Amino acid sequence: MSMKAKMIIDKDFTVGKVDDRLYGSFIEHLGRAVYGGIYEPGHPEADEQGFRGDVLELVKALQVPIVRYPGGNFVSGYNWEDGIGPVEQRKKRLDLAWRTIEPNLIGLNEFMDWCRKANTEAMMAVNLGTRGPDEARDIMEYSNIKGGTYWSDLRISHGYREPHNIKTWCLGNEMDGPWQTGSKTAHEYGRVACETAKVMKWVDPSIELVACGSSSLTMATFPDWEATVLEHTYDHVDYISLHQYYGNRDKNSANFLAQSMGMDRFINTVISTADYVQAKKRGKKKINLSFDEWNVWYHSNEADSRIEPWSIAPPQLEDIYNHEDALLVGCMLISMLKRADRVKMACLAQLVNVIAPIMTANGGAAWKQTIYYPYLHASVFGRGTVLVPLVTSPKYDTKDYTDVPYLESVAVHNEEKSEVTVFAVNRHLEESLLLELDLRSFGAIQLIEHIVMAHDDLKASNTLEVPDRVKPHHGGSAKVTSNGSIEAQLGKASWNVIRVKLV
Known part of the structure; x- marks a missing residue:
């Protein structure tokens, strides 16, 4: 007999509206993210600019609303001027962040062209490692001023008459990290971020700015860093960033799947810190969260240590x-949705080849990694208003976490489409979970579909040779019961999407 869980959802109990930018991603000048990823001239699928059409189609299917660029660690030593103007005149530079050579074949203008083709917006980062307010005001002028000034006229001379109108900007990247070019103390960063934010908003008052939070929740300075940085920047920024990656290095899958509980705590701590600074400053403005780097990352660590x-x-x-x-x-997507009132932007890091949902072979095919699918489902079906669920679930303890619910779930109400979508993970590695969904407040309902992704082998992956080894199907067991609830069997170690029509 399977375990049982219950989820009661009421249309009047809401967390908040999902900002579409919660489903953003990230392209850094790192590895094959750009060269061999989004850009590969000479590839059979490449367009006239060298952008891979097969990759563009996979990105467009994800409905990615915003993409962070050009880094990442890369941006802390990057001179943005190296990536504009005639390509044949651009300089090759050492990238100290990843110990590679950057050819600068792709820069700001080409990336904006790619964004338009991918139906997405740009979240541009400025270099606050080796540079500061001067560089930031110049790139703002180049990007967002219509014309009549040195930098805007230079953009026009490069073939871009209309401004790019980039509205979301990151003030540097992971500036507390000793691995960062030009890393800083919280006070040092807070001051330069404040002054940079001022000049950027003087150029274009309509932009939104993201201040760097701690590089991860394991930093010794967390969350003092956030408090100090926001005390300097509160009046000028709109978001504070969060970065976090997880891995299963000790091969403990039950503990690995519980790690999103650490993400829950991380988010709540940053919210509390931001609200403390607001209270201290007697401010009216809420600082929201930009979780602009998140993913699983650990498989490639050994291989990366051997790169020439x-x-x-x-x-x-x-x-x-x-x-x-x-x-x-x-589970991580569910964690962010559960705080959609404050987590307004997020970037799955990254989008192509580099810790990514999409992989390519140089000169060959592109394929979907396993993580492509929950990201796809959340982006396509997870738009609307997040509801506050009342959940009862059996629980378990692990090495690092206690009272871990086997059911990890959230519900999103799309009023425009008259739909409710439930995202649910059964964390149990051996047993299925019988889920009862009580949607009594919505009245009559119809089941649209129950999407399931499951596999008997937790370590099964998709490869160039076998690209569809792990993929979802639409044959889940969910059904409407006689009392108007939904009943669904969630298989062991499964990802589930249950979509309901309100009639």
């Missing part, structure tokens, strides 16, 4: 994801 330095676009951070990775990615 100073090559162009070597295969770096190319994690091959398995089924359990997809389950945790699903």
Whole structure:
């Protein structure tokens, strides 16, 4: 007999509206993310600019609303001017962040062209490692001023008459990390971020700015860093960033799947810290969260340690994801949705080849990794208003976590489409879970579909040779019962999407 769980959902109990930018992603000048990823001239699927059409189609299917660029660690030593103007005149530079050579074949303008083709917006980062307010005001002028000034006219001379109107900007990247070019103390970063934010908003008051939070929740300075940085920048920024990656290095899958509980605590701590600064400053503005790096990352660590330095676009951070990775990615998406009132932007890091849902072979095919699917489902079906569920579930304890619910779930109400979508992970590695969904407040309902992704082998992955080993099916067991509830059997170690029509 399977275990039982119950989820009661009321339409009047809401967390908040999902900002579409919660389903963003990230392209850094790192490994094969750009060269061999989104851009590969000479590829059979490449367009006139060298952008891979097969990759574009996979990205467009994900409905990615915003993409962070150009880094990442890369941005802390990057001169954005190296990536504009005639390509044949651009300089090759050493990238100290990843110990490679950057050829600068792709820069700001080309990336904006790619964004338009991918139906997405840009979240641009400025270099606050080796540079500061001066560089930031210049790139703002180049990007967002219509014309009549040096930098805007230079953009026009480069073939871009209309401004790019980039509205979301990151003030540096992971500036507390000793691995970062030009890393800083919280006070040092807070001051330069404040002054940079001021000049950027003087150029274009309509932009939104993201201040760097701690590089991860394990940093010794967390959350003091957030408090100090926001005390400097509160009046000028709109978001504070969060970064977090997880891995199953000790081969403990039950503990691995519980790690999203750490993400829950991380999010709540940053919210509390931001609200403390607001209270201290007697402010009216809520600082929201941009979880602009998140994923599973650990498979490629050993391979990356053997990469020969100073090559162009070597295969770096190319994690091959398995089924359990997809389950945790699903749990992490649920964690962010549960705080959709404050987590307004997020970027799955990254999008192509580098710890990514999409993989490519140079000169060959592109395919979907296991983590592609929960990301796809959440982005396509997880738009609307997040509801507060009342959940009862059996629980378990692990090495690092206690009272871990086997059922990890959230519900999103799309009023425009008159639909409710429930995302649910059964964390149990051996047993199925019988779920009762009580939607009594919605009245009459019809089941649209029950999507399931499951596999008997937690370590099963998709590869160039076998790209569909792990993929979802639409034959889940969910049904409407006689009392108007939904009943569904959630298989062991499974990702589930239950879609309901309100009639």
